[in-house]
Amino acid sequence: MKNPIADLNKIFDSRIRLGVMSMLVVNKEIGFNDLKQMLELTDGNLASHLNTLEQAEFIKVHKGFIGRKTNTTYSITDLGRQAFKAHLDALEKMIRKL
Amino acid sequence: MKNPIADLNKIFDSRIRLGVMSMLVVNKEIGFNDLKQMLELTDGNLASHLNTLEQAEFIKVHKGFIGRKTNTTYSITDLGRQAFKAHLDALEKMIRKL
DNA sequence: ATATTTAACTTTGAAAAACAAAGTACTTTT
DNA sequence: AAAAGTACTTTGTTTTTCAAAGTTAAATAT
Numbered sequence: 001m002k003n004p005i006a007d008l009n010k011i012f013d014s015r016i017r018l019g020v021m022s023m024l025v026v027n028k029e030i031g032f033n034d035l036k037q038m039l040e041l042t043d044g045n046l047a048s049h050l051n052t053l054e055q056a057e058f059i060k061v062h063k064g065f066i067g068r069k070t071n072t073t074y075s076i077t078d079l080g081r082q083a084f085k086a087h088l089d090a091l092e093k094m095i096r097k098l
Numbered sequence: 099m100k101n102p103i104a105d106l107n108k109i110f111d112s113r114i115r116l117g118v119m120s121m122l123v124v125n126k127e128i129g130f131n132d133l134k135q136m137l138e139l140t141d142g143n144l145a146s147h148l149n150t151l152e153q154a155e156f157i158k159v160h161k162g163f164i165g166r167k168t169n170t171t172y173s174i175t176d177l178g179r180q181a182f183k184a185h186l187d188a189l190e191k192m193i194r195k196l
Numbered sequence: 197a198t199a200t201t202t203a204a205c206t207t208t209g210a211a212a213a214a215c216a217a218a219g220t221a222c223t224t225t226t
Numbered sequence: 227a228a229a230a231g232t233a234c235t236t237t238g239t240t241t242t243t244c245a246a247a248g249t250t251a252a253a254t255a256t
Binding site: 001002003004005006008010013014015016018019022023025038039040088091094095 | 099100101102103104106108111112113114116117120121123136137138186189192193
């Protein structure tokens with residue numbers, strides 16, 4: 001037997017980062033406030049998790065406007081999609097026995 | 099939309115506890131050393147994660163012998179099986195979109 | 197024109213979690 | 227008698243998480 005958790009990605013140990021990714025997999029862009037409300041987070045907390053995902057280049061940020069109001073949105077990168085899929089595959093392999 | 103991470107169980111945020119549970123789901127009993135080797139952990143670290151799972155009554159411990167040598171094994175409880183399944187269901191719901 | 201609000205952060209600091217290393221008690225093997 | 231294995235507990239450090247407050251800049255309300 002081999003270590004069943006070795007292939008899990010440390011970045012996705014966090015439920016919040018997992019939640020962000022799961023949302024970005026199906027929505028090409030999501031706004032900061034939408035994420036904040038959906039995941040019920042303080043802005044500081046959300047911002048720091050987003051920063052972790054950005055550092056890993058799993059997501060990228062778009063600073064734009066709605067009318068003349070600033071609007072920041074996030075989207076998943078190809079690398080992020082790959083890494084997320086790999087993580088889910090590892091998870092599934094781990095629990096396929098069920 | 100509703101918060102996609104709200105139904106995840108905090109106890110299973112840890113990859114190690116997730117690994118332990120995934121092993122106990124398919125093996126009715128696993129020894130301390132087997133867990134330790136499989137998950138590549140120090141005994142202190144493993145013991146404390148096992149303790150967390152025990153406190154939650156997700157696993158139970160059996161102190162026995164192999165011959166005249168002490169042997170501690172762990173098994174999943176009904177509650178543990180339920181909770182683990184609920185967690186996996188929540189995870190799956192979160193990512194079914196893929 | 198001034199004040200308040202909103203957006204999207206950054207900084208600070210505290211609390212919690214994870215972890216390794218060492219120590220313990222007891223037994224077994226050499 | 228000495229060394230090694232089992233299953234921890236204790237101690238202390240490091241890492242992670244998080245909330246709260248502060249910041250900057252623009253928008254809206256008064």
